[in-house]
Each structure stands twice: as C-alpha cells, then as structure tokens.
Amino acid sequence: MTVPPRFLDRRVFVVVGKGGVGKSTVAALLALALAARGKRVLLAQMEPGRRLPELFGLDGELQGPSEALPGVSLMTIEGEASLSEYLGIVLPVKRVHKLVVTSKLYHHFVAAAPGLRELMTVGKIWYEEQRMDGERPCWDAIVVDAPATGHSLQYLRMPQAAATAFGPGLVRREALRVMELLRDETRTVVCPVTTAEEMPVNETLEMYAQLQGELAMPLGVLFVNRVHVAPVAADAVCAPPAKAPALVGDVLRCAREEAGWASINARYLARLHETIEIPTVELPFLFAEEFGLAEVRTLLGTALPGLGEA
Numbered sequence: 001m002t003v004p005p006r007f008l009d010r011r012v013f014v015v016v017g018k019g020g021v022g023k024s025t026v027a028a029l030l031a032l033a034l035a036a037r038g039k040r041v042l043l044a045q046m047e048p049g050r051r052l053p054e055l056f057g058l059d060g061e062l063q064g065p066s067e068a069l070p071g072v073s074l075m076t077i078e079g080e081a082s083l084s085e086y087l088g089i090v091l092p093v094k095r096v097h098k099l100v101v102t103s104k105l106y107h108h109f110v111a112a113a114p115g116l117r118e119l120m121t122v123g124k125i126w127y128e129e130q131r132m133d134g135e136r137p138c139w140d141a142i143v144v145d146a147p148a149t150g151h152s153l154q155y156l157r158m159p160q161a162a163a164t165a166f167g168p169g170l171v172r173r174e175a176l177r178v179m180e181l182l183r184d185e186t187r188t189v190v191c192p193v194t195t196a197e198e199m200p201v202n203e204t205l206e207m208y209a210q211l212q213g214e215l216a217m218p219l220g221v222l223f224v225n226r227v228h229v230a231p232v233a234a235d236a237v238c239a240p241p242a243k244a245p246a247l248v249g250d251v252l253r254c255a256r257e258e259a260g261w262a263s264i265n266a267r268y269l270a271r272l273h274e275t276i277e278i279p280t281v282e283l284p285f286l287f288a289e290e291f292g293l294a295e296v297r298t299l300l301g302t303a304l305p306g307l308g309e310a
C-alpha cells in the first residue's frame with residue numbers, strides 16, 4: 001500500500017461545505033499556506049463570486065488565471081468556456097473550432113446535455129493539473145473553492161455518472177481520467193469546512209458519508225471555522241448590578257453571549273469527533289470590522305501546527 005503524501009504536499013485541494021461557513025476563507029488560507037512553501041498555486045472558484053477576488057484585491061470579472069499575490073493566481077472555472085477550450089484542443093483547426101462553438105446546434109447541445117457543464121468544470125481542474133509550462137507543471141498546487149454542499153456533490157458525481165452513461169469513446173475516456181484524479185490520494189484531497197452548529201454539522205456528517213462512500217474521494221482535514229471559546233460558562237456570568245454603567249451591562253451581555261456560543265460549539269465539536277476520523281483544525285472566531293486577507297493570515301497562523309501534522 002502506498003502512503004499518501006503529507007497534507008500540504010498534495011496537488012489538488014477541494015474545499016467543500018455548507019453555504020456561508022467559510023469555504024472561500026479556508027481556500028484562501030490554503031493558497032497562502034502553499035505559496036508560503038514556495039509553490040505556484042492556482043486558486044480556482046467553481047462558480048463566479050466576488051468574495052475571493054475581493055479578498056485578494058482584484059477588481060472586475062475573474063476569468064483566466066490572474067496573479068493576485070506572488071505565487072497565487074486566481075481564476076473562475078466556467079463550464080461552457082472550458083468546453084470551448086477543450087474543443088480547441090481536440091479540434092486544432094481554428095476555423096472548424098469557431099464554426100462549432102458559434103453554431104446553434106452546439107449551444108442547444110450544451111444547454112440540453114445533462115451535466116455537461118458540470119463535467120467540463122471538473123474536467124478543467126484535471127486539465128490545469130496536467131498543464132505544463134515547459135518542463136515543469138504550470139501549477140504546483142490547485143486549491144478549488146467549491147460551491148455549497150449539494151451543488152458540489154453534483155459536480156463531483158458527474159465524472160462517475162458520465163463514465164457509466166457513455167459507451168466507449170471520447171467522453172467516457174475523459175470522464176475516467178477526471179475520476180482517477182479525484183480519487184487519487186497521492187494527488188487529491190477534499191477538505192470539508194463547517195461551523196460547530198447544528199445545521200452545518202448535520203450537513204457535514206451527511207456529506208462526509210457520501211464522500212467516503214459513493215464518491216470514494218480522499219479526505220484530508222476538516223476545518224471547523226468560527227469557533228468561540230470562553231473561560232466561563234454562560235450561567236456563571238452575573239446579571240449587571242443595579243445602577244451599573246451601561247458599558248458594564250454591555251460587557252456582561254457580550255460575555256454571556258460568547259459563553260453561550262462557546263458551549264454550543266463545544267457540543268457540536270464533540271459530535272463531529274464522534275464520527276469524523278480525519279484530523280480536525282479549529283479556526284477561532286475573529287472579531288474584525290472587515291474580514292480581509294490580514295484575518296485570513298491570522299487564521300493561518302493558528303492552523304499551521306495542525307496542517308503541518310496532517
């Protein structure tokens with residue numbers, strides 16, 4: 001049996017999780033961790049979104065890879081553009097390619113073929129993983145900021161579905177290659193992100209079962225984001241004394257709220273640990289007016305020991 005490489009030595013990191021839990025934040029954190037090791041990193045979002053470009057200070061539409069920081073390039077993967085790019089490779093005659101992609105039949109086909117867009121989106125990750133820059137790979141690592149859970153699973157299932165649905169030929173061959181990459185624990189790792197609250201934890205446990213079972217994808221690290229800690233229990237925080245200044249009342253209210261969150265988080269962290277067998281990295285809740293790259297770097301500082309050991 002081959003021993004999979006250490007966590008940060010893999011090539012493809014797929015960040016998945018419920019909407020809003022911190023996927024883009026963790027994807028950015030991983031990209032920074034990899035770039036700090038001297039790697040050329042592609043940070044690719046599977047659906048258009050402003051969050052990642054904003055974090056890295058990029059304006060306008062994000063399409064082809066643009067270098068946002070030394071060593072970190074950002075791009076949005078778009079299924080239809082990827083299909084056209086792919087056809088450009090298999091149909092090297094420019095005129096024929098143009099004729100195909102501008103035809104009505106083609107657009108009808110792309111719109112109607114179930115899952116084609118998803119297949120091409122995942123296929124594009126494979127293509128970028130293979131792409132060479134002279135003698136060396138274009139990217140040392142690719143971090144994928146995937147969409148919210150249900151949609152992510154739809155994307156990740158597509159190569160398997162296509163390999164089963166299509167007979168021997170081009171589509172099946174391509175789908176099998178993509179599947180091989182997704183399941184290869186020497187190259188790929190899936191990182192679920194969650195917060196330690198009821199709904200995200202339920203969704204994470206379901207997704208974990210599917211990733212381990214049906215999808216057979218290698219799992220890396222579970223990131224538990226926005227974890228609150230408090231030195232005291234909520235009921236140990238006294239009520240504000242009568243005639244106390246408003247500020248004292250506010251501080252005590254905040255302390256009680258924080259302690260309440262800490263106890264919820266502790267309960268759901270325990271629930272995660274009962275089932276999830278991969279290493280867990282906890283990221284603290286940061287109180288920040290604006291959550292930017294500086295905050296991502298702070299989170300990276302707390303995550304690094306855990307990532308180094310994974």
Ligand SMILES: Nc1ncnc2c1ncn2[C@@H]1O[C@H](COP(=O)(O)OP(=O)(O)OP(=O)(O)O)[C@@H](O)[C@H]1O
Pocket residue numbers: 017018019020021022023024025026049051147148225226227283284285286287291299
């Ligand atoms: N550790 C943290 N502490 C405090 N706030 C945080 C933390 N992590 C993320 N946030 C806040 O949560 C918001 C959502 O995070 P993020 O955009 O990474 O989530 P997402 O899972 O990518 O969301 P979506 O599903 O919409 O793409 C961020 O705008 C940020 O303000």
Ligand SMILES: [Mg+2]
Pocket residue numbers: 023024025049051145
């Ligand atoms: Mg996001």
